Structures are given as structure tokens and as C-alpha cells.
Amino acid sequence: MTVPPAGRRERKKAATRRTIADAALELFLEHGYDRVSIRDIADAADVSTTTVFKHFSGKEALVFDQEEDREANLVAAVRGRPAGRDILDALRRHVRENFLAVATHPQAAGFSHLVDSTPALRAYAERMWTRHTDALGAAIADELGVDHDDIACRALARFVLEIPTLARGRQDPAATVDTVFDILAHGWPPPGNLRAPQRS
Secondary structure, three states, rough: OOOOHHHHHHHHHHHHHHHHHHHHHHHHHHHHHOOOOOHHHHHHOOOOHHHHHHOOHHHHHHHHHOOOHHHHHHHHHHOOOOOOOOOHHHHHHHHHHHHHHHHHHHHHHHHHHHHHHHHHHHHHHHHHHHHHHHHHHHHHHHHOOOOOOHHHHHHHHHHHHHHHHHHOOOHHHHHHHHHHHHHHHOOOOOOOOOOOOOOO
């Protein structure tokens, strides 16, 4: 069966975007964010600077090129979960199936260092994280029938978004994900009874 031209165009756009983002990250990791220009990225990806800006709003967006999709998928995990599955279980499954791949990626440590050592990227990441918290918190609130600014929903969204960071570098990232979700589901202490000794 032939693929409609629109489908081919979308795939070509996605492939170009991926090529540009991959070239940018490789240059950033090798030379540092501030030492790489848009022209450098365009040359490495074999595209024009105009093409780079057609796909990305600026240098920061090149680093976080998949975040819009990740946010949409998080929201979909809540809103599109099967009947009978609660929100926490849906988010646990989503994080295990998707975000663990990010936390265990071979470039994860280099990527984290790049962001942490670059003020512009740290600021961009914080704004992005706030947007993700707003979107996921709103989705949870809608499912529970409460206001979007409900603090419990926003707190849960924020905690879930932090889990991949907590799992990164751990000997068993999947177990870390489960431990944090167990705490969210059952409270402190988590299953396993990690109790501090009583003070006298």
C-alpha cells in the first residue's frame, strides 16, 4: 500500500528534526553549549540555518527537542488509561516503559552535566519543568474533578516528573521507580520498613 504524500512529508520533517537535534547534542557535549553556534549545527547536520530555525525556536530547544512529545505522552497516560486502572498505576507503567530509557541512556550523564553546567539551559529546563507540572497536574485534576491549581495534584505531578532524575545512575533504576511510586501510593515509610531508630 502506498503512503500518502502528507505522511512522507511528515516523516521527512521528523527525520530532519532528529538529524539536527542529534548533531547539536553531539557538538554541545564535545565543545560546550556556549562554544557552538547555530551555523556550526547547521553545517554538521548538512542543512541551512533557516532550516534549523524552521524546526527549533533557538539553541535551548535543540537540547530539549523531545520534551513536547514527552509531556503529551504523560498527559495521555493519565487521560487515556484503561478503565479500572488508577492514575498512579498508569503513571508508574508510563515511567517504567518510557522515562527509564532516558535515565539509562548512555549519554544521560553527559546530558545532565551539560544542563547543570549551563545557566541558560538550567533556566530553560526549570521553565519547561514548570510547564510539564502544570500540564500533568491539570490532567490529574481533571480526572479527579478538582481545580487545576489543586496542590495535591500539582505535587503529585512534580514528584512523578522527578522520578527519572532519581533513577539515573542507580544500580537498579526500575526498582527505584517502584520504590518512589510505592511511597506515593502508601506514604512513608515505603514498603521495606526503612524506619530510623527512635530518638531517646
